[in-house]
Amino acid sequence: MTFGFSYIGLFWLLMLLIPNFIWTKNQPKDYEKYAAKENKVLLALERSGEFIVTPVALIFSDFNFKGWNFWLAVLGISFLCMVLYEIYWIRYFKSEKTMKDFYRGILGIPVAGATLPVIAFFLLGIYGGNILMLAGSYILGVGHIGIHLQHKKEVYEAPAKRKPASRITLGILKGLGIVLAILVCGAFTFFIAGRNINQIKRAISYKDGVNEQLYLQLTDQKEYITIAGKSKENPIIISLHGGPGAPTTYVDYCWQDLLTDDFTIVCWDERGGGRSYYPNAAKDPDNKSLTFDKQLVDLDALVNYLCQRFNQKQVIILGHSYGTMLGSRYALSHPEKVSAYIGVGQCVNEKNYAGEIYSYEDALSIARSRGDDTIKLEAAYNNFMTNMSLQNLFTLRKLVSPYHPQTVTKDLTVFAALTSPIAGINDMRWYFMQLFNMNRFIELISPLEEYMNNFNALEASDNYQMPLLLISGSCDWICPTGLVKDYIESLTAPQVKLELLEGCGHSPQIQLPEEFSQIIIDFLKNKFSEVNYIFKR
16 A cells, blocks of 8 residues: 555546535435435445545545556456546436436446445455455444435335246346355455455554565666665675566565565566566567676676665675575675575586476386376477477476475465555566566576576586575475585585475475574574674574
8 A cells, every 4th residue: 555646536426526526516306305214334335435435535545547557457447437427427317317317227237326336446445456445344244235226226116026936047147146246355355454464564663674575776677676674784685586586575575574574585587577577578578688688787787786775894795596596606606795595496407408308207106107108208208309499497396396296285375465565557568478478488488498498507617606595395396405405515615504494395485484494594694694784593
């Protein structure tokens, strides 16, 4: 929820109030007689709903136009309801202004003068992601619509009873419609409430620190970052997402917020993906500027910005999956700027997809020991070895994964996304592209494919100048733990620690966030206690 003037809210209110003001001079005959019998509870709910909806519509800028995206359809339907509302009033003002004229439906919508604005403001609440508007609309709807349904019953005679079969059919259809409406409205309300609660919690928690989402000029592009922490004096952790091209900024709060007592956490949608792609799409629609080296330069620019802004000499780099390629190479090439490196699901050998082959061979061995038919599995592997495209990779992973089940089945991704305090339209656009337009997604991230296919840290004899913490799920077969152990044997560093989260897969931070975060706190607490950093825990 964002405080600020809403011109959309003002426009909706004007469309609501102007006809009502005119109506006060054009009330239907005998209306006061009916008004005198209004249910006092419904009347109180109506007034309470009006008291909530009116100011909320004006003081939250979330209701304003947010660009051309699929959520605009919700705003469009809301506006259509208000247009129908105006048509309803025009028709009434041109009529004889009887009570029956007043309660005529429109397009089958009963008591349209009450129902349409309630629906319009409810949809506005969904569009703006504002639980106060939704709550106000619910209260207003019960009171306002309830009162006018009561009046309508008094005005119109009861319709003739339909045949039993018709009554049963209509009753079932009406019941199903009500259940569907309750489920849909309830789901929106639940997740918007969760989102708003998380926004309020963060606003309170970080009131003396930093809580920002911004676009930052990194070299030749503006790219999206988030910054959260309870003190601007705390050490900085830069979190690098995986993929490539799979930002998780909008869900990572569920584990990163557990670190913000002691650290300032920075998330970055790397060049070419997520929220960093769309603002630059007009100039670079096909990610022609996307290279691994360019991402390293962007990361260096980000580090320089953060060190200057927060008056620090070094940062902590935390990478996940593909982010460990980026993070480890940066830590190795800029040791003077990195105080510690944390690799989660560390990529070790992706040369010709060695990790995938490692995982496939283990799955094939398990399948044969069970006596399973391995024709499809072997065919997928052969297709992948013939053409190491990402499409063939995803097909192979789908067939391999059943042989590597995770004993920890908890995964907060979906719930965290639906109640995210920072999720935006472009997060959804990018995610849905991965779901429904995989070819386009692969095309956009393909410039990184060559580097990935030649990455082999085992051949590099990496020499780190800072402490290393490597965290893996014991059931991670995307970046197998066996290769991570081999990597530890091949590198040199002042301190290396491997932590396995038992039963977790490739993303232990989203499966066991409390345990994961505590591992980081304990490791860095020991590291930074040597250089006089003060921890609150």
